[in-house]
Amino acid sequence: MHSVPSDIRLRRKSGILELCYSDGVKYELPAEFLRVYSPSAEVRGHGAGQAVLQTGKKQVQLSGVEAIGNYAIKLIFDDGHDSGIYTWEYLYDLGAHFEAYWQDYLERLHQAGASRDPDVSAVKFME
Template sequence: MTNPANIPVDIKLHRKSRILELSYADGEHYELSCEFLRVHSPSAEVRGHGEGQETLQTGKIKVNLKELVPVGNYALKLVFDDGHDSGLYDWNYLRKLGQNQQQYWQQYLERLEQAGATRDPDLSVVKIMG
């Protein structure tokens, strides 16, 4: 069930800066990068079908949104320019992403580092042991 307070009163997509801006009636305001939204997609492709089945998304630093598609009164379907379009971002989830953005981003960066992966699709990480 969607909490009415979690429904944005204004949504703006800034394509040049790759930012989705969400504003709420209570004055809260979040700017979420397309990369952040992409790597935190609620789709099964990213989240898996249960705890521990997540797929780490790498090389998404340049990803952008092509389209925002309203889904009923409860969600947005985000269509990314890398072809990903299977996640439905319900209003509660979008608000949660905004509220926890710094924590979630830091956790993502730590997972990338542990995996020896990178945000840039044009780079590879090589660790030299000596």
């Protein structure tokens, strides 16, 4: 299957999860991106339209990767989040559409008046 990586590397210093595929395709996904697109119920919600915008995750790092059978990995983040199961198909999709997904995330943050920085909280004043 094309979406199954032939090699997975966690580059702790740069916070990058590197996915290599047998056809030469390689994706480098930052920890923050993987955290805000976690497939967990905490992030996605329990139904359509219930996703929770993740804010303040700019400095989050990956602290571990665990295999889940032959179909997925569990990523462990240093903010305590570890409930997302990233299937091979989902990881491939994140890699293939990284730019579009990242821009969508930045736009949703902007619309919410939120920040990637954990030390910044936006307050909107009514006129």
